[in-house]
Amino acid sequence: MSGISLAVAPRSDPDNGSERQPTAMLGGVMGSLRVIELQLVAFIMVFSASGLVPLIDLAFPVATTLYLLAISRLAFPPLHSKLDAARSPAASQExxxxxxxxxxxxxxxTTVGLFLPLAHVLGGFARGDDAAVRSATPHLFLLSCQILTENVVGSLGAFSPPVRxxxxxxxxxRRVFVVVDWVYDVWANRALTRASTAxxxxxxxxxxxxxxxxxxxxxANLFVFLIPRFLPRAFEKYFRMRxxxxxxxxxxxxxxGGHLAAPAPEQHGDAGKPVEAKKAD
Structure with a gap:
């Protein structure tokens, strides 16, 4: 997946069909988001307990979550409560x-980054290829944490566009560096032997x-889409909302202020006459 399929658009509102946007969301590809979230939690727990994920990759989601919470409070607080309540929540999230x-x-x-690596890991378990499993597992672990974080951040609606x-x-x-290690391992450290079959x-x-x-x-997703297009669009939207x-x-x-400084309503009859007019009468 591109890494932003759950962050680029709001979730569809089942009570208002006009709010549904034709945006790319992982839910439209894989079905129920609740089921996916449970599966991702299971993947994360299995990967964490397997010992196949390095300690730095295990600590990365925790550090990232703490950092996002900090900048959400200190640098880019949400602005939804300050805007007009009649404004569409879906439009403010997109x-x-x-x-x-x-x-x-x-x-x-989604196919290249999630489905095929998952099939590769499961095939490695079936073939007893521990090296293949160990090479691809950190990427799958971080991707699972990313999708779960995007789901949570997108569903809460309490985070500003730059944070999302x-x-x-x-x-x-982080995953680009992990995939570089994966590429180096399978291309430099693994080779066929004379006893290898087709x-x-x-x-x-x-x-x-x-x-x-x-x-x-x-x-390409990082240098062509996320940095030059997606991130500036998020900051532009946030500053416009601000x-x-x-x-x-x-x-x-x-x-x-105008309501407090408004003049008293004009009175009619004798009570509304000036003092000089009353004396003249």
Whole structure:
């Protein structure tokens, strides 16, 4: 997956069909998000307990979560409560609206980054290839943590666009380094022997091309989409929302000030005559 399929758009509102956006979301590809979240939690627990994930990769999701919570409070607080309540919540959550081509791009990333590596790990377990399992597992662990974090951040609606945009960015940066280690391991440290069969050769080249495909895809995703397009769009949306919130606050203050300074209503009859007029009468 591209790493931002759950962060680029709001979730569909089942009570209002007009709010559904034609954006790329993993839920449309894999079914129920609740089921996916449970599966991801199971993957994370299995990967963590297997001893196949290095300590630095185990600590990375914890450090990333703490950092996101900190900047959400200190640097980019949410602005939804300051905006007009009549504004569509879905529109305030949306950062990037994907086209049909973008949906294909996300499906391709889901296949290359999630489904095929998972099949590679399961095939490694079945073949007893511990080296293949150990090489691909850190990438799957971080990707599972990323998808789960994107689900939680997107569903809560309490995080600003820059914070939500940093989730795929931070995880993708880390996973690029992990995939580089994966590529180096399968291309430099593994080779065929004289006793290797055709199935062994096919399995080895499948792992090599899979690692290379992940490196190319997520490098392009980072340097072509996330940094030059997705992150600036998130900051632009946030600062526009902040300007709207400031303008609304100033307008409310002027309205309250004008209400307090409003003159008393004009009175009619004798009670409304000036003092000089009363004396003349």
């Amino acid at each position: 950062i990037f609206r994907g086209s049909k081509l973008f949906q294909v791009y996300v499906v391709l990333g 945009a940093l989730v795929p960015l931070l995880y993708t940066v 199935q062994d050769a096919a399995w080895l080249w499948f792992g090599r091309y899979l690692a290379l495909a992940n490196l190319l895809y997520f490098s 300007d709207e919130a400031c303008a609304k606050t100033a307008e409310d203050r002027r309205a309250r």
